Amino acid sequence: MGILHDDVVVIGPVGREGEPRVITVNCPDKTGLGCDLCRIILFFGLSIVRGDVSTDGKWCYLVFWVVGNSTTRWSLLKKRLVAACPSFSSASGISYYCSESQPPKPPDVFLLKFCCYDRRGLLHDVTGVLCELELIIKKVKVSTTPDGKVMDLFFITDTRELLHTKKRQDETRVCLNDVLGDVIISCDIEIVGPGITACSQTSSFLPSAITEDMFDLEVPTKLPTGILTSHSVSVTMDNSLSPAHTLVQIVCQDHKGLLYDIMRTLKDYNIQISYGRFSIRQRRNCEIDLFIMQADGKKIVDPSKKNALSSRLRMELLRPLKVAVVSRGPDVELLVANPVEISGKGRPLVFYDITLALKMLNTCIFSAEVGRHMIGDREYEVYRVLLDEGDVLPVPRNKIEEGVWKMLMGWE
Numbered sequence: 001m002g003i004l005h006d007d008v009v010v011i012g013p014v015g016r017e018g019e020p021r022v023i024t025v026n027c028p029d030k031t032g033l034g035c036d037l038c039r040i041i042l043f044f045g046l047s048i049v050r051g052d053v054s055t056d057g058k059w060c061y062l063v064f065w066v067v068g069n070s071t072t073r074w075s076l077l078k079k080r081l082v083a084a085c086p087s088f089s090s091a092s093g094i095s096y097y098c099s100e101s102q103p104p105k106p107p108d109v110f111l112l113k114f115c116c117y118d119r120r121g122l123l124h125d126v127t128g129v130l131c132e133l134e135l136i137i138k139k140v141k142v143s144t145t146p147d148g149k150v151m152d153l154f155f156i157t158d159t160r161e162l163l164h165t166k167k168r169q170d171e172t173r174v175c176l177n178d179v180l181g182d183v184i185i186s187c188d189i190e191i192v193g194p195g196i197t198a199c200s201q202t203s204s205f206l207p208s209a210i211t212e213d214m215f216d217l218e219v220p221t222k223l224p225t226g227i228l229t230s231h232s233v234s235v236t237m238d239n240s241l242s243p244a245h246t247l248v249q250i251v252c253q254d255h256k257g258l259l260y261d262i263m264r265t266l267k268d269y270n271i272q273i274s275y276g277r278f279s280i281r282q283r284r285n286c287e288i289d290l291f292i293m294q295a296d297g298k299k300i301v302d303p304s305k306k307n308a309l310s311s312r313l314r315m316e317l318l319r320p321l322k323v324a325v326v327s328r329g330p331d332v333e334l335l336v337a338n339p340v341e342i343s344g345k346g347r348p349l350v351f352y353d354i355t356l357a358l359k360m361l362n363t364c365i366f367s368a369e370v371g372r373h374m375i376g377d378r379e380y381e382v383y384r385v386l387l388d389e390g391d392v393l394p395v396p397r398n399k400i401e402e403g404v405w406k407m408l409m410g411w412e
Contacts, residue, residue, distance in 0.1 A: 007026065008025065008026060008027045008082050008085055009023065009024070009025050009078050009081045009082050009085070010023070010024045010026075011023050011024075011074055011077070011078055012024075018067075020049050020050070020065040020066055020067050021065070021066055021067075021068065021074075022063060022064070022065055022066075023041070023063070023064040023065075023066055023081070024061075024062070024063050025037060025060070025061070025062040025063075025064075025081065025085065026060075026061050026062075027059070027060065027085040027086060028058065028059055028060070028085075028086045029055045029056075029057060029058055029059060029060040030086055031267065031270070031272075032263075032267035032341075032343065033060060033062075033084070033085070034053055034060075034062065034263045034267075034273060035260065035263035035264045035266075035267040035341070036084045037062065037064075037081060037084055038257075038259050038260035038263050038264075039260055039264075039345065039347070039348060040077070040080050040081055040084055041064065041066060041077075041081075041260075042256070042257045042260050042347070042348055042349070043080075043348040043349060044068070044072060044073070044076075044077050044080075045068065045069070045072065045349070046066040046067065046068045046072065046077075047066060047067045047068075047256070047410070048064050048065065048066050048258075048259050048278070049065050049066065049067055049279075049280050050064075050065035050278060050279045050280065051063065051064050051065070051259055051276070051277070051278040051279075052276070052277055052278075053273055053275065053276040053277075054274070054275050054276075055272070055273065055274060055275075056274070057272065057274070057297075080159070107157040107158065107161065108157065108158075108161075108163070108164065108191055109138060109155055109156070109157055109191070109192055109193075110155070110156050110157070110158070110163050110164075110189055110190065110191050110192065111153060111154070111155055111156075111188075111189070111190050111191075111192045112130075112135075112152075112153075112154040112155075112156055112172070112187075112188075112189050113151075113152070113153050113154075113187075113188045113189075113190075114152055114176065114184060114185075114186060114187040114188070115149060115150070115151050115152075115184075115185040115186045116149070116150055116152075116180055116183045116184040116185050117148060117149055117150070117183040117185070118144055118148050118149065118150045118183075119183055120359070120362075120364060121355075121359040122150060122180070122183070123142060123152075123355045123365050123368065124352070124355035124356050124358070124359045125179050125180065126152065126154075126176065126179070126180070127351055127352045127355050128179070128352065129172075129175050129176055129179050130154065130156065131349065131352055132175070133171070133172060133175060134158070134159035134160055135156045135157070135158055135159070135163070135172070136156060136157045136158075136159060136348075137154055137155070137156055137351055137370065138155045138156060138157060138370075139153075139154075139155040139369075139370050139371055140152075140153065140154055140155070140351065140368055140369060140370040141153040141368075141369055142365070142367055142368040142369075143367045144366050144367060144388070149185070155192070163189065163191075164191060169189045172189060173187050173189075232252060232253055232318065233250070233251070233252040233253075233314045233317045233318050234249075234250065234251040234252070235248065235249070235250050235310045235313045235314050235317075236248070236249045236310075237249075237300065237306050237309070237310055239299055239300070239301060242291055242299070244274075244293065244297075244298075244299060245274055245275075245291035245292060245293055245299055246291070246292050246293065246299040246300045246306075247289065247290070247291055247292075248288075248289075248290040248291075248292055248309075248313075249287075249288070249289055249290075250262070250286070250287070250288040250290075250313065250317070251285065251286070251287055251288075252285075252286055252288075252317050253284055253285060253286065254280050254284040254285070254286045255317075255320070255409040255410055255411070256408065256409055256410030257320065257347055257410075258286060258317070259278055259288075260347065261316050261317060261320045262288065262290075262313065262316075262317070264316075264339075264341050265309075265312055265313055265316050266290075266292065267341060267342070267343075268341060268342050269309055269312070270294070270295045271292050271293070271294065271295075271309070272292065272293050272294075272295065273290050273291070273292050274291045274292065274293060275290075275291040276288070276289065276290040276291070277289050316339075320339075320347070320409075321336055321337060321338055321339075321347070321350065321405075321408050322335075322336065322337040322380075323335070323336050323401055323404055323405045323408070324401065325397045325398070325400050325401045328386065331366075331386055331387070332386075332387045332397060333384060333385065333386050333387065334354070334358075334383075334384075334385040334387060334400060334401075334404065335382065335383065335384055335385075336350065336354055336382070336383040336385075336404065336408070337375075337380040337381070337382050337383075338350045338380060338381040338382075338383070339378060339379075339380055339381075340372065340378075340379040340380060340381055346381045350381070350383065350408065351370060351383060353404075353407045353408050354383055354385065354404055354407070354408070356407060357403050357404040357406075357407035357408075357412075358385070358387075358400075358404070360403070360407075360412075361394070361395050361399070361400060361403050362394045362395070363387055363388075363394055363395065363400060364387070364388035365385055365386070365387065365388060366386045366387060366388040367385075367386040368383070368384065368385045368386070369383075369384045370382070370383050370384075371384075387400070
């Protein structure tokens with residue numbers, strides 16, 4: 001027996017303007033489920049203002065209070081959340097949930113290649129269309145020719161798994177044409193093999209000066225805004241309050257994807273949350289209480305393991321992404337690093353936020369690359385954006401770094 005398919009995810013009714021909607025998830029548990037759900041909620045542009053999580057390791061009950069906007073596609077959000085839960089089967093004509101018997105097949109990768117005339121904000125507008133269509137950007141290669149044309153190569157996957165059909169490809173072309181208008185010259189979509197994506201033209205080289213400074217795993221004392229320090233995040237771990245669990249208490253300032261950053265860190269450490277509560281207080285201060293255990297069902301007593309988890313949580317909450325503006329010869333390059341989960345997934349909408357920030361800063365993009373790099377023992381999705389300076393950058397470098405950082409953190 002199980003739970004009826006329609007009751008797995010329930011989204012509460014719309015309340016008064018500004019009030020959060022309640023999302024309830026009730027299904028069998030699986031490793032990293034909370035992380036997967038938070039990533040989907042973040043992809044739909046929602047902010048989690050409160051959360052409760054409870055599980056016995058076999059069955060879980062999660063409640064999220066979220067704030068969206070008038071364009072939020074709630075029915076589609078429910079469909080995506082249901083798909084993230086353990087799969088369902090049919091018995092006696094009624095759908096029930098059951099454990100997954102095998103891992104899902106990796107999605108097909110497609111190459112979206114189009115040429116168009118350049119204009120300000122072009123790359124952000126294209127990225128916005130792809131996000132609306134639920135086309136996930138895996139890699140990007142964008143370049144501008146001397147005669148003012150742009151050649152864009154997007155390696156993408158389709159959340160709806162329909163991009164192999166003519167109807168879906170035509171829909172994508174129509175949406176791009178609606179946004180780009182007369183500037184578009186050509187647009188082609190074709191399926192590619194994994195070997196092609198692995199050898200796509202992103203640079204495999206990152207300067208050592210960048211990796212040493214930008215990806216330093218030590219907890220920073222100053223961030224791009226110059227506002228927060230390491231004292232802005234408090235992580236304490238206590239084994240005295242529960243006979244079976246370690247209590248993790250976190251106090252920090254809210255930012256976009258905060259709960260996702262916590263969940264993905266615990267998922268990477270193979271930590272199970274038995275009970276958790278998240279809430280935002282005054283001045284966007286957050287309080288999180290988590291009762292956790294290791295994969296073997298025991299609390300964390302090893303001091304080295306406790307220190308490692310505590311330090312990683314502090315670092316991920318202070319610097320969930322790394323941002324830097326550096327010199328690349330005579331040019332200026334923006335670099336953003338997005339940590340990749342062990343599962344191979346990363347934070348959504350990063351490229352969208354980068355291009356939106358640059359558009360708002362009136363800064364043009366000459367070329368852009370997105371690729372994955374191993375730095376130390378971790379994999380990062382690295383965004384490299386070469387800025388079009390013209391005679392001079394429209395805003396100082398530190399303001400570009402600060403503007404992009406604030407956009408990524410949701411502080412704009």
